[in-house]
Amino acid sequence: MSVLPKIPLDQWVNAVVSWMQDNLKPFFHVITNIIQPIVDFFQMILTILPPAWTAVIIAFIALVATRLSISLFTLIGLLLIDNLGYWHECSETLALVLTATIISIVIGVPLGILTAKSNRWQKFIILILDFMQTMPAFVYLIPAVFFFALGAVPGVIASVIFAMPPTIRLTNLGIREVSKDLIEAADAFGSTGMQKLIKIQLPLAKSTIMAGVNQTIMLSLSMVVVASMIGAGGLGSVVLQAITRLEVGKGFEGGLGIVIIAIILDRITQGVGKARKSQ
Structure with a gap:
């Protein structure tokens, strides 16, 4: 038994959350109005055509980004998901992942650049990233539900918090790995900081940044x-229902769909990163 009285940390956190709920509602409403249309847009794109046509288009993208074998796997995998009757859930999952990834890139790349430019900022941001990555994933669901209720938006918010650190870390790493000789040569020619970033550092760090994007996805x-x-929907809801109802077969189908999507996204982003590296 502790000699000192218990620190009321839970009460402090509850007080902060209550204050944010009461005073930052307009801010949370704005975020909802930004994220929800993006999710709806991606879902519309994925469902506007018949599933077979959409599968062919995605397979063609895989062919351009990678190679024929991955393209064939993409086509067969997506047609299998449609055959199992989970195309709508698949489109929901892809819409959520793409939205979370875009937000992570928009926020993470600038933070990675800031981290690479300043050692002080690096120490501070890396400390926060360590905290974000070691916190159990389920914990992020609690404030997301409090601030954004149930649905796709809190799922995207929780995903961004959980998935953004690799983009920041590898953007920082990629920029810091650029040869100092090239930076000195750019300085000798009178390049500004923005010119060095856009024309030298980011192009040379593209493969490393894409590796971070791959991990984020x-x-x-x-x-x-x-x-x-928390009501985000998608194939995860299929697995969750299977768990609660002890439906092993349905759980396997939902899990298989998730594995297929994971492999497709992984191979496409790896292919894009390799293509950019070879250029």
């Missing part, structure tokens, strides 16, 4: 599945 997919517990 994978983590987003894993978190979107967990977020089905």
Whole structure:
């Protein structure tokens, strides 16, 4: 038994959450109005055509980004998902993952650049990233539900928090790995900081940044599945229903769909990163 009285940390956190709920409602409403249309847009794109046509288009994208074998796997995998009757859930999952990934990139790349430019900022941001990555994923669902209720938006928010660190870390790493000789040569020619960033550092760091984006996509997919517990929908809800009802077959089908999507997204992003590296 502790000699000192218990620190009321839970009460402090509850007080902060209550204050945010009472005073930051307009801010949360704005975020909802930004995220929900993006999710709806991606879902509309994925469902506007018959599933077979959409599968062919995605397979063609895979062919351009990677190679024929991956394209064939993409086509067969997506047609299998449609055959099992989970195309709508598949489109929901892809919409959530793509939205979370875009937000992670928009926020993460600038933060990675800031981290690479300043050692002080690096120490501070890396500390926060360590906290974000070691916190259990389920914990992120609690404030997301409090601030954004149930549905796709809190699922995207939780996914962004959980999946953004690799983009920041590898953007920082990629920029810092650029040869100092090239930077000195650019300085000798009178390049500004922005010119060095856009014309030298970011192009040379593209492969490393894409590796971070790849990890972010994978983590987003894993978190979107967990977020089905707060009404995010998608294939994660299929797995969750199977668990609650002890339907092993249905759970296997939902899990197989998630694996297919994970492999497709992983191979496409790896192919894009390799293509850019070879250029």
